[in-house]
Amino acid sequence: MVLLDTGVTVLRDAMSSDFSSGQAGTGTFPTFETQTSLFTPVATTLNTLSTNIKSKNIITLTHVVTIAEANGSTLAEWEILGNSDGTDYNRIVLSGLVKSSTTEITMIQVFSITRI
């Protein structure tokens, strides 16, 4: 028995179709697997993903915070949300980035599905 490439593609597509939106926040608490949301989300940054690209077994997602959003906030956490029920897929923490109206921020996130 072997899982075919077409089977991997089905899994990839199912996952990709559920990725819906992204959001940034100002929380700095470290990441743990049991977390369920951003610590301090910035509501205006909740946007539909700009891109959701499928290639081979890789999904590349892009989320943009525009020049009009989150200005004055120090963005330090990001998340990807699912389409079906808004569940958070992940949470990322980085050193804070001060957002201003002269800057647009793009977050690029990659997921891959691999056989072992």
Place this chain on the structure above:
Amino acid sequence: MSTLAQLGETDQSTKDNIGTRDSNKDQILLRNRESVFIEEGPTQIQQQLIGTAFILGHSANGVLGTSTLGAGTLGSYTKYSVVNPDKTFHEHFRDTDFRDSVNTTGTWDTTNFRVELMITDQMQTGSIFYDYKEVSGVKITASTSGLKIRTQIDEQNFSGGREVNLT
């Protein structure tokens, strides 16, 4: 006088008592196990300055005569951060997102998921970790599935730099 059937049973009984005792404990049903895992890859944060582009409604770039409509320019994307789950970057050679195209002379083979290096070749990645945190060490593991690079962060301000490239 025995019948042919009785002789057969006797013969069977004799053979059954020779050698390893009958048992089903040693029967192993072979299963071709296959697992699929989902890997969260690196996250890149980029920023772009709006430059002189005209943006309707913008407090500075929405003023006609200041930002010329159709003639303004956007700044280029600049890297702000690259972070990895569990501070571990995986390079599976399935894409070229983190290939340093200037300094890499070996073959970054995304068809066969490997890098091929001749005697004078080199491979270099872009920034696989980039954050305002001090790096104290890097652990590299090579396997058939690619390279795994784990970055160690020193919270006590070890002055090891804040960026990791692999050469």
